[in-house]
Amino acid sequence: MSYRVTFIDPREQYRRLKDEIDFAITDTLAKGDLVLRQQLRDFEKNLAEFVGVKHAIGVNSGYHALYFSLLAAGIGPGSEVITVGHTFVATVSAIVHTGAKPVLVDVRDDYNMAPDKFDAAVTPNTKAVIPVHLNGRVCDMDAIMAVANKHGLAVIEDAAQALGATFRGKRAGSFGLTGCFSFYPFKSLGGLGDGGAVATDNPEIARFATLMRFNGEDRLTGEIQYHGYTALLDNVQAAVLDAKLRHLPSWIQHRRRIANLYREGLEGVEGLRLPHFSSDQYFDSYQNYVIRTEHRDELRQYLTEQGVESLVHWAKPMWEHKGLGLENPGLPETESICREVISLPMSAETTAEQVEITAGCIRDFFASRPMLQRITAAR
Ligand SMILES: Cc1ncc(COP(=O)(O)O)c(C=O)c1O
Numbered sequence: 001m002s003y004r005v006t007f008i009d010p011r012e013q014y015r016r017l018k019d020e021i022d023f024a025i026t027d028t029l030a031k032g033d034l035v036l037r038q039q040l041r042d043f044e045k046n047l048a049e050f051v052g053v054k055h056a057i058g059v060n061s062g063y064h065a066l067y068f069s070l071l072a073a074g075i076g077p078g079s080e081v082i083t084v085g086h087t088f089v090a091t092v093s094a095i096v097h098t099g100a101k102p103v104l105v106d107v108r109d110d111y112n113m114a115p116d117k118f119d120a121a122v123t124p125n126t127k128a129v130i131p132v133h134l135n136g137r138v139c140d141m142d143a144i145m146a147v148a149n150k151h152g153l154a155v156i157e158d159a160a161q162a163l164g165a166t167f168r169g170k171r172a173g174s175f176g177l178t179g180c181f182s183f184y185p186f187k188s189l190g191g192l193g194d195g196g197a198v199a200t201d202n203p204e205i206a207r208f209a210t211l212m213r214f215n216g217e218d219r220l221t222g223e224i225q226y227h228g229y230t231a232l233l234d235n236v237q238a239a240v241l242d243a244k245l246r247h248l249p250s251w252i253q254h255r256r257r258i259a260n261l262y263r264e265g266l267e268g269v270e271g272l273r274l275p276h277f278s279s280d281q282y283f284d285s286y287q288n289y290v291i292r293t294e295h296r297d298e299l300r301q302y303l304t305e306q307g308v309e310s311l312v313h314w315a316k317p318m319w320e321h322k323g324l325g326l327e328n329p330g331l332p333e334t335e336s337i338c339r340e341v342i343s344l345p346m347s348a349e350t351t352a353e354q355v356e357i358t359a360g361c362i363r364d365f366f367a368s369r370p371m372l373q374r375i376t377a378a379r
Contacts, residue, residue: 062182265359
C-alpha cells in the first residue's frame with residue numbers, strides 16, 4: 001500500500017545527497033579501488049575519531065562486529081555471555097555461534113539493560129556482557145562497567161543503534177573492550193547494503209578483526225593466521241559511508257528535533273508512554289522513536305488505515321521463536337514491551353508536517369476511544 005507518511009524514505013535521502021553519493025561511487029569505481037583501499041582506511045580513521053577510539057575496523061555487518069569481538073575476548077564453549085532479552089536476534093546469535101551460552105536479562109523502562117539484573121545473573125562461567133544501546137540511547141555505562149569490573153568480565157557494546165549517542169559525554173562504542181556498529185541501510189548511518197564496524201582502543205583486537213574479516217590472512221606477510229571469514233566492508237560502501245558520516249551530527253540534531261515535536265504533539269495523551277527519559281547524563285540520538293501503549297495493535301491498525309506507516313521492534317520475545325532453541329528466561333518487562341511498543345516514522349528526512357499528521361492520528365485514536373483511556377488509567 002502507499003502511505004501518506006512512510007516510516008523512512010531512502011529515495012529522499014539519495015535525492016538530497018545525490019551529488020556526494022554519486023561522486024563517492026564513481027570516483028571509487030574509476031580508480032578501480034574495490035577492496036581494502038584508501039576509501040576504507042579513510043572511513044575507518046574518520047569513524048574511529050567520531051566514536052573517540054583509536055581503531056575502527058570495517059566489516060560486512062553488525063553481526064560480524066559482535067562475533068569477532070566475542071572471539072577476540074576468548075569466548076567459546078563453556079562460557080556464558082550476558083545480554084538483554086530485548087534486542088535484535090543478531091546479538092544473541094553471535095553468542096550462540098561462538099559455542100557460548102547466552103544468558104538473557106531484563107531491561108529498564110528506557111529499554112536498556114538493568115544493571116542490577118545483570119549483576120544477579122553473573123555465575124563463575126560468565127566471561128562477558130553485551131550491553132545493547134537500544135533506539136539511540138546509551139546504557140547506564142557507569143553501573144554496567146562497575147559490575148563488569150567487579151566480576152572481571154569483558155564488555156562488548158552492541159552500539160548498532162547508537163552511533164553518535166553519548167553517556168556522560170562519552171560516545172557509544174567507546175566504553176568497553178569493543179563497540180560494534182551496524183550500517184544496515186535503515187540505521188542512522190546507513191550504507192547501500194549490509195555493513196558494520198568494530199571500534200576499539202586495543203591494537204591486538206583491531207588486528208584480530210582485520211585478519212578475521214579477510215580469511216585470516218595477514219596481508220603484509222601473506223601468512224594465514226586463523227580460520228577466518230569473508231567479511232570485509234566493501235570499498236564502495238566505505239566511500240559512501242564516509243560521505244554520509246560528515247552529515248551525521250546534523251542528522252542526529254534533526255532526529256532530536258523530530259523527537260521533541262512528537263513530544264509536543266503527544267504529551268498528555270493518557271495511556272501513552274513516550275521515550276523521553278532522564279536526560280542530564282544522556283544525549284540520545286533517536287535511532288527509533290518508540291511509544292508504548294496497551295492498545296498497540298488497535299493503534300497500529302488505525303495508523304495503517306490512516307496511511308501512517310509504523311513498525312514493531314519486536315512483536316514477540318526471542319525465546320518464542322522455537323527455531324532458536326532458547327529457554328524462556330522469564331523477563332516480565334521484555335514481555336510487556338513486546339506487547340506494547342510501536343515505532344513511529346523517524347529519520348533524518350522526517351518532516352515536521354509528517355510528525356503533525358502522525359501525532360494527530362494518534363490523538364484522534366485515543367480521543368475517539370475514551371474507554372481505552374479510562375481502562376488504562378484504572379490499571
Ligand atoms: C541492536 C542490534 N544489534 C545487532 C544488529 C546487527 O547488525 P547487522 O544487521 O548489521 O548485522 C542490529 C541491526 O539491526 C541491531 O539493531
